[in-house]
Every structure is written in structure tokens, then in C-alpha cells.
Amino acid sequence: MSKSYEFEELECDEPTQQTRFEKIQNVASDHWKDILIGVLSQIMYLSFVVLLTYFLARQHLCETELFTSSTLPTIPITSSRSRPDSTSTSTTRSVTSTIPTPSVGNYTCTDGFTYINNKCWKLVTSSQSRADADQACYNLGGSTLFSIRSDQENQAVLDFVKNENVDNLWTGLICDDHGQFLCTWDVDSGDISAYNNFAKTYPNNVTGGCIYYMTTGSQAGQWTNGACNKALSFVCELPATIHDETCKYNYNNYCYITNDQLKISSDAQQICTSSGSNLVSIHSANENRFLTTIYSPPVLVGGVAFSSNLILWYDGTPSTFNNIKSITNGNCLFINDTHGGWYGFDCFTGSGDFICKQKIREM
Secondary structure: OHHHHHHHHHHHHHHHHHHHHHHHHHHHHHHHHHHHHHHHHHHHHHHHHHHHHHHHHHHHHHHHHHHOOOOOOOOOOOOOOOOOOOOOOOOEOOOOOOOOOOOOOOEEOOOOOEEEOOEEEEEEEEEEOHHHHHHHHHHOOOOEEOOOOOHHHHHHHHHHHOOOOOOEEEEEEEEOOOOHHHEEEHHHOOEOOOOOOEOOOOOOOOOOOEEEEEOOOOOOOOEEEEOOOOOEEEEEEEEOEEOOOOOOEEEOOEEEEEEEEEEEHHHHHHHHHOOOOEEOOOOOHHHHHHHHHHOOOOEEEEEEEEEOOEEEEOOOOOOOOOOEEEOOOOOEEEEOOOOOOEEEEOOOOOEEEEEEEEEOOOO
């Protein structure tokens, strides 16, 4: 009886093992397509990461080799599209500066601006509302209304406009209705936590949130706020840049070269690198503003967005500014509205005009 019992128990085990094996077979048979797609997706993802890593490393090597050369090549590309109109009915003046006139290889100013304390300023004496003043500056090379970050700069404004018969000047500062600690300079370029020169009791939430600079009387050099539709003169500001007579679009030590060939992102980058530059990377709201003045959207930029807050630039520079509006249509980026918003498109099928960006080397 004992042997018979053991035999029966063994016979029961074998069907159980067989049933488990059959279940595995059934799962594989029913879901083989899903399993295959999953495996292929992982392979494609890993391949993309490897290729992107190689590409960025290769770009860094190319830039290193470029900067060790004694001369930089220029890009033999011209655009048939002209720069948006930058004319203005405003009147401007010439200013004599105590700083030596910049020469080749030194910092200089573009668009007829005057070099003052490492900045470039232009006085516009015609009176305009704050919004119109901002637009007039935009039309002057993508400049902004001026900012003041120190006592030295604050005094420089008085020296800059003396004897010009202007009473007050719009600045690039905006305050909300809750006091001076919520004041910010235009295009998100900082606040006033480090420096301000408001007159006593200002700003307030009574007269408006636009800030202007007083140039006459006992309060000359101090700031106050007023209604934004008030008509005032103003000063526009650009960053100083290294002089390069061969560069048409020179901004903050970089030369920007427009190209109206319709290319996908990787091909556009290849064209740029063949001439010692890269598909444009963007690192500030001011730079983004400038780009919209030299080329009408849509235009490719040299970034790949893995998410709305993770951007890798082709030139290997860190991501310090983000203006992504949507990446639902892809991960390569382009500027696609007049306010400089960034949108995603398919890296392998989406094509467009583009801008190359090249560092200007000081001689």
C-alpha cells in the first residue's frame, strides 16, 4: 500500500508541472507582439541615448579644436529674408563718452548705440507711452528699456542725458501693486533686491506700476512710479559686444548667421558646424528677444527637449533659460511665435529655416 501511494503522488505532480509550462506558452503566444514591441522600444531608446551622447561629445571635440586655431572661419551663408523693419520716428542724440572709442578687438556697440560703463545706451527724446517705448527699443536691434544695477550706473544716466532737455525717462522696471519688493526688470532679467534708488514713499499702489527715472530738480536720479500710458522719453539698452566688421548680426559677443534652407535639425547643425558654429542655443530672455528681430518665426534652434524642463543644446552649453510652450509634437525645438515661444517638432521629419551661432574671438 505504501508503494502504491507514492506512485500515485508522483503521477499527480507531473500534470501540475505540465500545466504551468503550458500557461507560460499561452502567455507568450497571446502577447508576443507586445513583448517584441517592448524589447524593440528599449533597444531604440538605448541606441538613441548612445548616439546623442556620441554626438554631443563629438561637438565638444570640434569646438575644442576650433578654439585652438589662430583664426575662425566665417560662414559663407546669406539669407534672402531681410531683417524686420527697425525704423523709428524717435529722435536720438550723439553722446560724448569719457571711455575711449572702442576699436577692433575691443567692446563696442551696434545699431548706433553709445558705449557707457560696459553697456550700450541710446536716448530717444520723443515722448511715448511705456508700451510704445518698449516696442521702439525692440525695433532698435531687440534692445530693452534701460536697467540700473548700481550707484555708478544711476549716476551715469544723469551724465548721459544732461543738457538734453528731458524731464523723466521710462526704465525697464515694472512693479506690481504690493510694493517695491515685487519689482522686476524687463524680460525676467532680475529684481531690485541688490539695488534700487526709489524716492521716499515710492513705489506706491496709487499711480501705476511703471517706473520712471527723474532727471531734474531735487529728486534728479531717483525713481518713481506712474501710469503706464504717460508719455515720456526713454533710454534703450543693449549689451556691449566684441567688434567684428564681418558680422551682420552681432549680439553679446556672438555672431548670428541666418539661413533660409529648409533643413531638419541634425542637417542644420551639420551645416553650422561645417563653418565653425552651432545651431543656435539660447541662454536668456534678452537673447531670445534679439533673435526674433533678425528672423521671422518659425525658425529652428539647436536644442532637444526630453521634457518641458530638460533641454540639451547641440553646442554642449548648459541650459540656463527655458521658453518651452509645448513639446507635444516632438522633441526638437523651434521658435514659432512672434513672442519667441519654443515648440517641439519631429526631429526626423520637421524642417525649417535656421540660425547658426558663432563665438566672436577677441583679437
